[in-house]
Amino acid sequence: MENLLWLIPALPLAGFLILATLAVVGAGKKITALVGAGSICLSALVTLVVGADFLGAAHESGTYSQTLWTWLEVAGLSIKMTLTLDALSLVFIFVITFIGALIHIYSAGFMEEDRDYTRFFASMNLFVFSMLILVLADNLLLMYLGWEGVGLCSYLLIGFWYEKPENGYAARKAFTMTRVGDTAMAIALFMLFYQSGTLVIGEISTAAPGIWTPNSTTVTCIALLLLAGGLGKSAQLPLQTWLPDAMAGPSPVSALIHAATMVTAGVYLIARMHVVFGLSEVAQTVVAVIGAVTLLLAGLTALTQHDIKRVLAYSTISQIGYMFLALGVGAWTAAVFHFMVHAFFKALLFLAAGAIIEALHHEHSMFKMGGLKDKMPVIFWTFMAGAISLAALPLISSGFYSKDQILWYAWGAEGGSPLLWAVALLGAFITAIYTARMVILTFWGEAKTEISHYPGKRMTIPLVVLAFFSVFAGFIELPHNFGHFTLFSDLLHGVMPETALRVDVSSEWIFQLLAAAATLGGIGLAYFYYYKQPQRLENLRQDMVLSALHEFWFSGWGFDKLYNVVFVRPFLAIAKLNKADVIDQLYTGIVAGTDGLYRLVARTQSGSLRWYIMGMVIGAILILGIQMML
Amino acid sequence: MKSSISIDMVILLAGLLFALGIAGVIIRKNIIFMLLSVEIMLNAAGLAFIAAGSRWGQPDGQVMFIFILAMAAAEVSIGLALILQIYHQHKSLDIDKLKEMNG
Numbered sequence: 001m002e003n004l005l006w007l008i009p010a011l012p013l014a015g016f017l018i019l020a021t022l023a024v025v026g027a028g029k030k031i032t033a034l035v036g037a038g039s040i041c042l043s044a045l046v047t048l049v050v051g052a053d054f055l056g057a058a059h060e061s062g063t064y065s066q067t068l069w070t071w072l073e074v075a076g077l078s079i080k081m082t083l084t085l086d087a088l089s090l091v092f093i094f095v096i097t098f099i100g101a102l103i104h105i106y107s108a109g110f111m112e113e114d115r116d117y118t119r120f121f122a123s124m125n126l127f128v129f130s131m132l133i134l135v136l137a138d139n140l141l142l143m144y145l146g147w148e149g150v151g152l153c154s155y156l157l158i159g160f161w162y163e164k165p166e167n168g169y170a171a172r173k174a175f176t177m178t179r180v181g182d183t184a185m186a187i188a189l190f191m192l193f194y195q196s197g198t199l200v201i202g203e204i205s206t207a208a209p210g211i212w213t214p215n216s217t218t219v220t221c222i223a224l225l226l227l228a229g230g231l232g233k234s235a236q237l238p239l240q241t242w243l244p245d246a247m248a249g250p251s252p253v254s255a256l257i258h259a260a261t262m263v264t265a266g267v268y269l270i271a272r273m274h275v276v277f278g279l280s281e282v283a284q285t286v287v288a289v290i291g292a293v294t295l296l297l298a299g300l301t302a303l304t305q306h307d308i309k310r311v312l313a314y315s316t317i318s319q320i321g322y323m324f325l326a327l328g329v330g331a332w333t334a335a336v337f338h339f340m341v342h343a344f345f346k347a348l349l350f351l352a353a354g355a356i357i358e359a360l361h362h363e364h365s366m367f368k369m370g371g372l373k374d375k376m377p378v379i380f381w382t383f384m385a386g387a388i389s390l391a392a393l394p395l396i397s398s399g400f401y402s403k404d405q406i407l408w409y410a411w412g413a414e415g416g417s418p419l420l421w422a423v424a425l426l427g428a429f430i431t432a433i434y435t436a437r438m439v440i441l442t443f444w445g446e447a448k449t450e451i452s453h454y455p456g457k458r459m460t461i462p463l464v465v466l467a468f469f470s471v472f473a474g475f476i477e478l479p480h481n482f483g484h485f486t487l488f489s490d491l492l493h494g495v496m497p498e499t500a501l502r503v504d505v506s507s508e509w510i511f512q513l514l515a516a517a518a519t520l521g522g523i524g525l526a527y528f529y530y531y532k533q534p535q536r537l538e539n540l541r542q543d544m545v546l547s548a549l550h551e552f553w554f555s556g557w558g559f560d561k562l563y564n565v566v567f568v569r570p571f572l573a574i575a576k577l578n579k580a581d582v583i584d585q586l587y588t589g590i591v592a593g594t595d596g597l598y599r600l601v602a603r604t605q606s607g608s609l610r611w612y613i614m615g616m617v618i619g620a621i622l623i624l625g626i627q628m629m630l
Numbered sequence: 631m632k633s634s635i636s637i638d639m640v641i642l643l644a645g646l647l648f649a650l651g652i653a654g655v656i657i658r659k660n661i662i663f664m665l666l667s668v669e670i671m672l673n674a675a676g677l678a679f680i681a682a683g684s685r686w687g688q689p690d691g692q693v694m695f696i697f698i699l700a701m702a703a704a705e706v707s708i709g710l711a712l713i714l715q716i717y718h719q720h721k722s723l724d725i726d727k728l729k730e731m732n733g
Contacts, residue, residue, distance in 0.1 A: 607729035609664075610656050617652060 001053040005066045005083050007046045008093060009132040012125045015039025019122035029117050036121030037104035040128055044097035051090055055491075062086050062494035063202070065138055079199065084138035088495045091336055092135040092268060095343045099260045100128045102462035106351050107252040109458030110358065114250075120160060124256070127153035131261050135268055139199045140189050143269075147185070147233070150262045151178050157253040158246045170245040177242040181232015185269075188225035191218070192276075205275040214279050223276050223283030227290075230266025234320050237294040241559045243317055247309040251354025254309060259316050259346035264339050267323045274332055274496055284415055288328020292410075292423040295321030297557055299430035303437070304554040307364040308353045311438050314556075315390060316346055318427060322406050325424060329416040331409035332496040333489040338402040340488075341473050345389035345399060348466035352383040355455040355463070356442065363449050366438060371447030378460045380443050385467035389474075391435040391523060392428060394516040398474020403428060405479065408511050414500040421511075425518050432522025440530045481509055640681035647674035661716065661723045665709050672702045 018035050054064055068081040085093075104124060111120050130149025137143035159171030189199065195218065196204050196211055212219035230236070235243035246258050257263070270277060270287065277283055295318045302314035319342045326335035356372065356379060357364055373380050389399035407428065411421035477488040489498075529537045540546055552558060604611075647670055654667025676695045683691015717723055 605731075607731045609725055613652070613656055617656075 001049050002057065002064050002085070003066060004046055005050055005064070005085055005136070006068055008043050008050065008097065009083070009129050009136060011039045011043040011046065012129040012132065015125040016122055016129060019118055019125060023118040023122055027118055029112065032118045032121055033108040036125060037101070037108050039125055040097060040101045040104045043128070043132075044101040047093050047097045050085070051094060054085055054090060071142070076197065077193070077199075079139060079141050081142065082138040082200075083136040084202070085136065086495050087491045088268075088271060088336065089135045091340055091492070093132060095340055096128060096131050096135065096261050099343055099347050099466070100131075100256060102465055103252050103256045103260075103347060103351065106255075106354075106459050106462040107250075109456045110252055110354060111250065116160070120157075120250070123153055123156045123160070124253075127157070127257060127262070131265075134265060138201060140192065140201060140204075141199050143201075143272075144186070144189065147229075147265065148182065150257070150265065151175065151182065151233075154178075154246070154257050154262055157257060158249040160249055160253065164248075167248040170242075170248040174242040174246045177239050178232040181229045181239055184225045184232075185229025188222050188229065191222050191225070195222075201272060204273075208275045208279060212279055215281055216279075219276060220280040220282050223273075223280045224286065226269060226273055226276065227283060227287060230269045230324075231290065232266075233269075234263050234266030234324070235317050236266065236320060236324055237290055237297065238559070240294065240298065240317050241556065241563065244310050244313045244556065247307070247313050251309070251350055251357065254313070255347040255350035255354070258313065259350050260343035263316060263320060264323070264343070267320065267327065267335055267339050270324075270327045271332055271336055271496065274327075277327070278330070278497070281415075284328050284330065286328070288325050288410075288415060288420055291321045291324025291326070291328055292420050292427075293321075294318070295325065295427040296423055296430070299427050299434065300553050301556050302434040303430060304550050306367055308357070308366050308369070308438065308442065309350070309364060311366070311434060312346070312349055312353060315431070315434065316342075318431065319346065319390075322403060322424065322427070325410055325420060326406045329409050329413040329420065329499075330497075331406065331413050331499045333492045334402070334405040334409050334499065336492060336496075337477055337488050338406055341389065341398045341402040341470075344466055344473050345386040345470040348382060348386040348463060348470050349390065351459075351463055351466065352379050352386065355379050355459055356383075359451045359453060359455065360449045361452050366441040368448045369442045370445035371443070372451075373443040375447065375451055376454065378463065379455065382460075382463040382467040383443070384439065385470045387435050387439050389470045391432040392515070392519050393523075394512075394519060396471065398469075398471060400516075400519075401474035401477060401479070404512055404515050405477070407515050408479075408508050409499055411511060412501050412503045412505070412508070414502050416502065425514060428515055429518040429522045432519045433526045436523040436526030437530050440526060444531060479508060479512065480505060481512075637681055637685045641678060644674045644678040644681065647671070647677065650674075659724050659726060661713050661725055664725065665706070665713065668709075669702060669706065672698055672705075 015035055015038070019032065022032060022035070057064070063084055063086040065082055065084045068083070071079040071081050073079075104121070107120065107124065111117055114120060127150060130146045130153060132146070134143055134146030134150060137146060155171050155175040158174050159168045161167050162171075192204060193199055196207050198204060198207070208219075232239045243258060243263065247254055249258075277287065298314045298317035298321060302311050302318060305311045305314060319338070323335040323338050323342070326332075326338060356369065356376070359376065359379075360369060363369065388397040391397075392399040392403040394400050407421065407424050410416045410424045411418065476485070478485040529540075541550075555561065604615075651667045651669075651671030651674060654670065655664050658664050658667060676698045679691040679694045679698070681691070683689065683694075713723065716728065720728060722728070
């Protein structure tokens with residue numbers, strides 16, 4: 001049954017092609033929803049079958065490959081359309097197809113009123129196809145195809161409501177910002193091919209230790225360039241500014257692309273190329289430091305936002321920062337575990353937020369929500385399930401197990417350090433604050449906006465399913481002191497090395513206790529300021545320094561302004577200067593010269609016979625004269 | 631029978647006639663006079679041919695003169711016809727008023 005692997009990406013592609021045709025012909029909403037959501041659901045079913053078979057077969061190499069056809073064959077370069085399934089890609093395709101299917105079902109209800117229903121589903125299906133190609137590709141070029149494909153779909157879906165100019169602006173911004181990273185990644189691919197002569201990931205991984213000496217400049221260079229690609233896609237510092245603006249797209253898009261799958265492509269890339277990263281200590285440290293700084297910066301920004309979707313967007317940046325931190329310290333499986341758990345709870349939070357926004361006349365500001373606890377109980381409970389996972393509430397939420405693992409490795413893994421751990425712990429504290437703040441502002445207090453309509457079954461059922469996973473997905477990987485159940489990391493250790501520790505594992509309980517204390521402390525602080533004594537918050541606002549800090553964080557640490565001054569404005573100025581096109585001046589000059597000469601010669605064509613004769617006579621005299629002189 | 635007039639003198643006369651002809655074409659405004667001046671130039675050329683033929687005792691000079699004569703006759707007939715047409719169309723024979731074909 002493993003040979004059905006090709007069906008997993010083929011079904012969404014077929015769905016896209018059918019929907020693209022239907023969009024032109026014009027089709028009913030029922031058939032669109034059936035094709036759009038059906039293709040992904042079928043794909044999820046095939047994933048289940050293939051996955052079960054793959055785990056049962058227990059391949060010796062840990063991978064199953066299926067070559068479909070040769071894509072291109074030029075000189076020494078042979079690129080094959082080969083799909084490779086191993087434990088890492090299995091986790092990713094599972095998340096992509098399952099969460100994708102749930103989000104598609106949700107979208108069928110959510111987008112009901114939209115007139116571009118078919119276009120929406122066509123783009124979503126194309127996205128799922130590209131994302132599957134990205135994670136199933138066996139060579140880097142095929143992966144790059146998927147990589148660019150998801151970028152395109154992200155652009156199409158952020159600008160889905162294109163009639164508003166700012167949505168188009170957000171889409172272009174996302175596209176341009178990620179392109180910066182993609183260019184670096186393309187250079188990395190060239191270097192890899194130049195040095196190793198192949199683009200097949202498996203071959204590179206086996207050959208890498210023989211080609212490069214550890215910590216050599218070349219391998220560091222390649223790793224950093226690959227990292228730059230990941231930074232762009234995963235919205236990490238310094239390329240993170242596009243993600244908050246990407247919230248201009250519909251909520252299901254934010255859930256699927258900008259929370260669960262596409263933005264974690266950078267994590268996948270680094271996990272996939274872990275051999276190359278493992279050879280360069282510098283690159284590893286850079287990954288960890290960028291992750292740590294990003295998670296702190298984004299967390300503090302999330303603390304000040306008003307728009308519920310922007311809070312979630314910054315929170316996504318922050319959580320991916322945790323994944324990068326884990327990758328950087330060498331805790332590969334912990335990063336992938338957090339990816340999976342995060343995909344569940346963040347997709348859930350976005351979908352629930354979308355339902356709330358839809359119910360409240362498209363009101364995005366949390367300060368105008370409130371009191372929804374009793375009015376929308378299903379949304380409330382599912383949102384709570386996601387929120388406790390995000391805040392990593394001890395013991396009962398899956399987020400606790402995944403984040404606690406990262407915190408522990410930030411201290412205890414070979415690449416870890418007390419500083420990284422301290423930053424991560426502070427991040428956990430801040431995460432708890434902004435999550436509790438979001439929940440309190442949205443669901444407690446008095447209702448500030450009337451509810452226009454309640455979400456239907458198609459929207460609530462996916463929420464309930466995701467809520468179940470948000471709470472229970474964490475139990476497949478338990479720390480050694482409760483249960484020591486390591487199903488997930490055992491699965492992945494076939495592909496990725498185990499995390500080397502620098503301290504004894506017996507001290508882990510101290511860190512678990514501290515992490516739990518940080519979470520509870522954060523929730524307590526938010527409860528105190530936002531629920532118990534809101535007037536104290538008002539007092540804090542009076543403080544000059546604090547309000548300036550608030551303003552600074554609210555703008556996302558001024559990155560947009562900085563880039564505006566450093567890149568956008570000089571670029572526009574140069575563009576303005578060169579509006580007439582310097583190179584073109586040369587050709588315009590030739591044209592002007594020829595034209596001038598023509599006018600000069602045309603003057604002699606006076607129409608006066610006498611002048612002509614005079615000319616002839618003078619000419620004759622000149623010729624005769626010259627002849628005589630010679 | 632040899633002529634007693636030296637060839638130099640005859641060529642000089644032909645040159646003078648030719649110069650007169652050119653001067654007439656350039657200076658005159660009336661097209662008929664310009665045509666007349668062209669005839670003078672043709673005759674100057676003819677005279678030069680005759681003189682050269684007689685100098686070297688060859689018949690070619692006289693043959694060429696016959697050609698020139700025939701050509702001059704044709705030219706005058708066509709030229710006069712054109713002049714009649716020009717006068718018919720423009721009611722003028724002034725060459726300065728007929729500067730139509732300028733760039």
